[in-house]
Amino acid sequence: MRISREDILQAMSHVRPLVPATPQYRWPMLCEALACETLVKHENHAPTGAFKIRGGLNYFGRLAGQAGPRQVVCATRGNHGQSVAMAGALHGFDVTVVVPHGNSSEKNAAMRALGASVVEYGDDFQAAREHASRLAQTHGWHQVPAFHEALIAGVATYALEFLSSASPLDIVYVPVGMGSGLCGMIAARDALGLHTEIVGVVSAHAPAYARAFASGIETEAPADTLLADGLACRRTDPAALAMIRRGASRFVMVTDDEIANAMRLLFATTHNVAEGAGAASLAAALQERPALRGRRAGIVITGGNVDTHTFAAVLGQNRPFAKAA
Secondary structure, three states: OOOOHHHHHHHHHHHOOOOOOOOEEOOHHHHHHHOOEEEEEEHHHOOOOEOHHHHHHHHHHHHOOOOOOOEEEEEOOOHHHHHHHHHHHHOOOEEEEEEOOOOOHHHHHHHHHOOOEEEEOOOOHHHHHHHHHHHHHHHOOEEOOOOOHHHHHHHHHHHHHHHHHHOOOOEEEEEOOOOHHHHHHHHHHHHHOOOOEEEEEEEOOOOHHHHHHHHOOOOEOOOOOOOOHHHOOOEOOHHHHHHHHHHOOEEEEEOHHHHHHHHHHHHHHHOOOOOHHHHHHHHHHHHOHHHHOOOEEEEEEOEOOOOHHHHHHHHOOOOOOOOOO
16 A cells, blocks of 8 residues: 555645644653654644544545445544544534443543444454444445545645654654554655654554564454553554555554653643553653654654543552553
8 A cells, every 4th residue: 555645635635624734842841851852743632632533534535425325334442433423424424433341431422422323342442343344234334444545645644744844853653553643654754755764652562563563464462551542453454564564663662651651741841631542652752762862753642532530540640550561
């Protein structure tokens, strides 16, 4: 799968009417904490609080002109579902989202507020994903995948904004759930002809993509992070893996405790709220702090949709998130 600059610019025509360019700032205290020049891309400022809305707008912008069912279904831990709910409603689709039991109550409420029907099924994202496929087959609905060329081109618009105005970045860290955000960054970097090193970041408690990147083989692994639900991928996608292995340099794995520390640091140094997945890029940069000296680093706050009680526990430095790596 190849995403060209023209694909990204075409996606921008679907994205820009609803999503203005999100900010990217140099926060002095964060630069001090990392001991290097650091720029932050604030996708937590997008209309749904996460970068995923860009992919949904491009996907439904294309789908709206095609013949087919007007009912759609997807599986999500929340941010993809909010994207599908908002973009689907904008184009007149009825949206059902499937979430695992125990999913974020506030993300569920946000999806309902956007007009989606929320179905709870299974213990993790993969189980919800398989149930969404069954619903699509049973009812003849259109299933919106978690990884698709139109989604990548859409989310690549954030990366094009970042890399074209923050250049030159020596290195950028990107959190990885199913892989659209990382693939979007790779596509934008290549479209601009840059040499920025792109590093994928996964939860140490959901290491499927890191293991598959190392082996080159599609992988299934436990996905039991307590804090970074957006990274809780149990099974890799073959198309995503192929693109990531072509364009990313390596992976960093971060624990829930490291993510909690990054969430606190982001709030203290920038007064921005990041969900667990959204803070993973900073957690990885902190882990590699000695190697960053003298380099210009980019981190992406991919989302800020964290439940109130979870964020309160993180800020209170309660530590219920520790797990063995």
